[in-house]
Amino acid sequence: MAMQGVGLGLIALGGGSLALTGASRYLVAAEIATAAAGFGLFAVSWFADIYGTLNRDPGAVRYAAPPLIQTQFGYRFVQDSQFDYRHFWVEQFDLYSAGLRLSPSAWLSPQGRNGRYGLDVAYRFIGPRPGEQRPLGSRVDLELGTAYQRFAPEQFDTTTFTAALSGRYDLGGIGYSMSGAFADWQVGAGLLRYTYGPKRAQLPSDLETFLLARFGVGALLRGPAARGSEVSVYYDHRHDDFAAGLKITGIGSGAIGHFGIDARYFLDENWGVLLDARIGAARVLGASLLFREPLRGRGGS
Amino acid sequence: MSARWLLVALGCIGCLRPSQERAQRDTEVGKADTLEIAVRVADGLAAVRAIDAERIILWGSAPGFRFTLENRSQGPRSYRIELQNCLPDAELRRDGLSALPEREASISTRKVFVLELAPGSTELQVTTPDADDLEPYQFALMSDVQEAIDRVQDIYARINAETDVRYLLGAGDLTERGTREQLERFQTELTSLRVPYFTTLGNHELGPSPSLYQEYFGRGSFHFDFRGVAFTLIDSASATVDPTVYEWLEGWLDRSVDQTHIVAMHIPPLDPIGVRNGAFASRAEAGKLVARLGRGNVDLTLYGHVHSFYAFDNAGIPAFISGGGGAIPERFDNMGRHFMVIRVGASAGVIDSRVVRVD
Numbered sequence: 001m002a003m004q005g006v007g008l009g010l011i012a013l014g015g016g017s018l019a020l021t022g023a024s025r026y027l028v029a030a031e032i033a034t035a036a037a038g039f040g041l042f043a044v045s046w047f048a049d050i051y052g053t054l055n056r057d058p059g060a061v062r063y064a065a066p067p068l069i070q071t072q073f074g075y076r077f078v079q080d081s082q083f084d085y086r087h088f089w090v091e092q093f094d095l096y097s098a099g100l101r102l103s104p105s106a107w108l109s110p111q112g113r114n115g116r117y118g119l120d121v122a123y124r125f126i127g128p129r130p131g132e133q134r135p136l137g138s139r140v141d142l143e144l145g146t147a148y149q150r151f152a153p154e155q156f157d158t159t160t161f162t163a164a165l166s167g168r169y170d171l172g173g174i175g176y177s178m179s180g181a182f183a184d185w186q187v188g189a190g191l192l193r194y195t196y197g198p199k200r201a202q203l204p205s206d207l208e209t210f211l212l213a214r215f216g217v218g219a220l221l222r223g224p225a226a227r228g229s230e231v232s233v234y235y236d237h238r239h240d241d242f243a244a245g246l247k248i249t250g251i252g253s254g255a256i257g258h259f260g261i262d263a264r265y266f267l268d269e270n271w272g273v274l275l276d277a278r279i280g281a282a283r284v285l286g287a288s289l290l291f292r293e294p295l296r297g298r299g300g301s
Numbered sequence: 302m303s304a305r306w307l308l309v310a311l312g313c314i315g316c317l318r319p320s321q322e323r324a325q326r327d328t329e330v331g332k333a334d335t336l337e338i339a340v341r342v343a344d345g346l347a348a349v350r351a352i353d354a355e356r357i358i359l360w361g362s363a364p365g366f367r368f369t370l371e372n373r374s375q376g377p378r379s380y381r382i383e384l385q386n387c388l389p390d391a392e393l394r395r396d397g398l399s400a401l402p403e404r405e406a407s408i409s410t411r412k413v414f415v416l417e418l419a420p421g422s423t424e425l426q427v428t429t430p431d432a433d434d435l436e437p438y439q440f441a442l443m444s445d446v447q448e449a450i451d452r453v454q455d456i457y458a459r460i461n462a463e464t465d466v467r468y469l470l471g472a473g474d475l476t477e478r479g480t481r482e483q484l485e486r487f488q489t490e491l492t493s494l495r496v497p498y499f500t501t502l503g504n505h506e507l508g509p510s511p512s513l514y515q516e517y518f519g520r521g522s523f524h525f526d527f528r529g530v531a532f533t534l535i536d537s538a539s540a541t542v543d544p545t546v547y548e549w550l551e552g553w554l555d556r557s558v559d560q561t562h563i564v565a566m567h568i569p570p571l572d573p574i575g576v577r578n579g580a581f582a583s584r585a586e587a588g589k590l591v592a593r594l595g596r597g598n599v600d601l602t603l604y605g606h607v608h609s610f611y612a613f614d615n616a617g618i619p620a621f622i623s624g625g626g627g628a629i630p631e632r633f634d635n636m637g638r639h640f641m642v643i644r645v646g647a648s649a650g651v652i653d654s655r656v657v658r659v660d
Binding site: 023 | 316319320505508510539541547568571574576578581582583589592593607614630
């Protein structure tokens, strides 16, 4: 109840300040971050209320240690009324070494008319490292990322640079009945560079800042699912990726980001599947095959 | 009302083409049929506000436009044509000859003509004596009035004092919610403005569904030429541009590639303060639009939505955000209510611009 009150208070503070200052250029980032944090807190509290009453077997929760390497290969269907592309092959590697994570990724349209190539580097300040299995899964990472996306038919490219703190709070820390539930969060900023035109006739490029704010809630799966299986729903304030921001008619036009569901189901220690659904300016739906290689010999999963 | 807005918002989640319906309605602007008479306004550059056997009222969206009246009766008909939102020196021409207005109107942007219509179609043209003059001229830009409608007369008085301004251009958010009462009120307030107001709509006009805007003020996306300068106004009120409008835009850009060309819309593709997201919902779409405007040799882009003043470039095209109509102002920007005066020429391009503060 207190968390819901704080959440509502932050929404009122951020939203009220936005209205009073007319989204002043000097305050708008803090105002949006405050309102988003409030919404996140409220959502987490609401989720906790539901989860706590439904969680009948808290003792069955099993935590997974981060693997040494995890790969995914899959397909995404992207329905965007503004672009002709529809189909993407998705590849990603997560390579862990102590506190460091290196994650190259690529979304490739089969016709080669669009592609997004990313590289994230993260350092874990708090939380389990490869092979470490802890009773709670809370963690805090510093993430630096870059992504390049080519829009060949439309004759422009985008390049993004991001810096963010992200993490997971294991709601099991609140109480035994919350074991297996978690809240994910991310806050940071980015820079987006637009490059227009073919190389021989390029127009001046544009640079734009953007806010990173993401929060989600989820639960670890039990039963026949292997460790590391989980499902989460989230809100992501990004407007520069495939899903981008919701197209809402009226006063909120353009401001809101997108929502998504991320579900990972591991069949055993190595193999699993990922279901990915997002809705914003575009609909993104797809699945990937997951493979992970645990670090053995340190009590790993 | 808040519950209704919530329902509208929830209903729109996942909607990929929120402005599709408006784009389709754009194609119906300027068309009306009765048993006795029919009208077709070329390119939808005027809204048909009323039509019956004796008279028609047209609300202009451009300094000049052509239209056809079809007299469906067997004999000639005396017909009253009322032009609203027209230039003070607008003329109505038939067969190249100007018709005389019925009387000197008390409102400078309204004119009434009475013509004898023969059975069948009659081609008519609204134009001005200087329509073929390619020398530079000035227009003003003002957007985002919303709840400040009670104080808008201050701005109109200041615009009226700019005697060289030919017309006022708008980038939307004329009203708080776009209700019938608010659109009526906006139209009533406009009667004191010496020049017509050619505008597109903003997200604040999207309260009622479907939007009433087009019924009053015409198309959301349209294109016109005046004295050798091309103007394209685009409906970006839903933080996106409908694919249908992109098809129209292709033609307008191609047609005007060698002309001075000014493009205006409400929500800018890119916000100079990016974290604010006063921009398109999808940055990929923003890049697509700006890249296309750049390739189309557009000379100037004009936006509203943000209640302040910003001068910047997009794809090298000079850009202004001018949302100084009085809606909740951006604080700490030392700006307040304002409008812009921009001087353009057919061969000279965009010559200069200035901000006129009202407060």
